[in-house]
Amino acid sequence: EDQVTQSPEALRLQEGESSSLNCSYTVSGLRGLFWYRQDPGKGPEFLFTLYSAGEEKEKERLKATLTKKESFLHITAPKPEDSATYLCAVRENQKVTFGTGTKLQVIP
Amino acid sequence: NAGVTQTPKFQVLKTGQSMTLQCAQDMNHEYMSWYRQDPGMGLRLIHYSVGAGITDQGEVPNGYNVSRSTTEDFPLRLLSAAPSQTSVYFCASSSSTSEAFFGQGTRLTVV
Numbered sequence: 001e002d003q004v005t006q007s008p009e010a011l012r013l014q015e016g017e018s019s020s021l022n023c024s025y026t027v028s029g030l031r032g033l034f035w036y037r038q039d040p041g042k043g044p045e046f047l048f049t050l051y052s053a054g055e056e057k058e059k060e061r062l063k064a065t066l067t068k069k070e071s072f073l074h075i076t077a078p079k080p081e082d083s084a085t086y087l088c089a090v091r092e093n094q095k096v097t098f099g100t101g102t103k104l105q106v107i108p
Numbered sequence: 109n110a111g112v113t114q115t116p117k118f119q120v121l122k123t124g125q126s127m128t129l130q131c132a133q134d135m136n137h138e139y140m141s142w143y144r145q146d147p148g149m150g151l152r153l154i155h156y157s158v159g160a161g162i163t164d165q166g167e168v169p170n171g172y173n174v175s176r177s178t179t180e181d182f183p184l185r186l187l188s189a190a191p192s193q194t195s196v197y198f199c200a201s202s203s204s205t206s207e208a209f210f211g212q213g214t215r216l217t218v219v
Contacts, residue, residue: 034207043112043198043210044151087151089208094139094158095166096200096208100150 006088006099013106016077021102023088024070033071035064036087038101044087047073078106110134114199114211121189121218129184129214131199137209139202140182144168144195145213151198157182189218 003026013019025033032051036044048057050066057064061082063074073086083106089098115130133140141156143166153166157176171193173185182201186193196215200208 032207041213043212044208046207046209049207089151094156094164095153096141096202097153097167098143098151100148 004088004090004097004099006086006102008102009100010103011105013075013078013104015079015106015108018074018076018078020075021073021086021088021104022070023073023099025088025090026069027090027092027097029092030090031093032091033066034089034091034096035062035071035073036089038085038087047086075104078104080106080108082106112199112201112209112211114197114214116214117212119214119216121186121216123189123191123218125189127186127189129186129197129199129216131182131184131211132180133182133199133201133209134180135201135203135209136179137201137203137206138179139204139208140176141166141200141208142172142174142182142184143198143200144193145198146195154184154197186216191218194218 005024007022035047038044048064053068065072085101085103087101112133138159142154143151152168155174157163196213199211202208
């Protein structure tokens, strides 16, 4: 059975304190790994798609990387507005399975 | 270009009542899905569709029905609401090569 595990469940950072979120997965045929950001009361907002090991994508203070078994979302010098829940998802054929998310709080 | 539109945004049902959550997309996406989101459990797939007339079950399908008569619409039906179906429901659409686009969600409470 496909499984997506995110860690940590919650992360509290001081503004400017860089860190990484982890997403490990077990699928037989990965057809895309996705990172989303979700703010309270809203639907998930797309950040990145990664397709193959070694691939990296960047957007402002966020950088996503992918290996054969896991993905990392690196947050460099975070700001309070980066506070949100970050979701990882994997697609195998037509099905997309989500992890439970990491709730990030950035304190000024 | 509205993207994915869900209605209603909020709903309160009594146990045993039925209702339909509406979802429409205007991006001509072939894939559409319904998820429920509960605290600590993330997004769980209820049903999905790979095109008009084709649907399949996800992880938690019991108590829900879907149909897909057009590319644009993918309604989710609760046949006899139960308190365990209290949740936030999200509809999503995608193409075979794109990420999923989500609606803003329907917050359902069953009393």
